[in-house]
Amino acid sequence: MTTRELQLYWQKEKYDGKPVRLLFQIHSTRIAEDFLSKFVLYKIVIIKTGSFDGKKVFIERRYSDFERLHRNLLKDFKDEMEDVVFPKKILMGNLTEEIIRKRMVALKDYLGELYAIRSVRKSCQFVAFFIESELEEGYSCIRGGQYKKARETLEQVLYLQEKLVEHCPIMMVLTLCALVVCHKDMDQLESAYETGMKALELLQKLPRHRYYNPLLETLISLAYKLGKDFLSLREKFEHGENRKTRSSFEGEMITLKELVVKERVPTD
Structure with a gap:
């Protein structure tokens, strides 16, 4: 085996023993605008742990997309989501840096909480969001x-x-x-x-x-x-x-x- 092949082999051995799960991160945001108003787009990346993940794909979603996901999930998983915290809507000042920064953390945690619920993470609604x-x-x-x-x-x-x-x-x-x-x-x-x-x-x-x-x-x-x-x-x-x-x-x-x-x- 070549040096590179040995490195790949031991890398595989290292990761094979680790449980595979997903982590959700919100790397950044940008402010967009339509004909009605301005809104924040959150840049989400999903990282697969427990194995080498070289495929990092970013998607952008706005708060209303998260809100729609939450409503849809509650229809089928209300009991399972009893302890899941969804960040509240803010009517004024939602474009300030401080609010955006806090919401980035809250939405990241929200996705993590959803993924922790087996029935939710396997649902069509959860997958469709992404x-x-x-x-x-x-x-x-x-x-x-x-x-x-x-x-x-x-x-x-x-x-x-x-x-x-x-x-x-x-x-x-x-x-x-x-x-x-x-x-x-x-x-x-x-x-x-x-x-x-x-x-x-x-x-x-x-x-x-x-x-x-x-x-x-x-x-x-x-x-x-x-x-x-x-x-x-x-x-x-x-x-x-x-x-x-x-x-x-x-x-x-x-x-x-x-x-x-x-x-x-x-x-x-």
């Missing part, structure tokens, strides 16, 4: 043909999901498939194939999932173009349990891109 805005932006960019921007945004979402949904990794499938579409339309075929194989691995035991067939079709095409093993993928497609559950779109098999483009379409 990724919903970025998901909407990513899918909107795909529908607008802005694949580079969509890829960058969805990669951030995926990094966050890798930390937040370890209890349910299947939740990453849609993001991975959207990234496959981005890579493919940008002619990044190797990246599209690798990303698609990650999604397929998560779907192995779910052949009836609506993304399974379209993903397999895309991977077969990519594997053929890249000179990889497409025959085993074709066999999965032709002989798997999924034969009877193919999704249809205007009488034809729906493609992965069609599925992704139709995902999260705003409804009136």
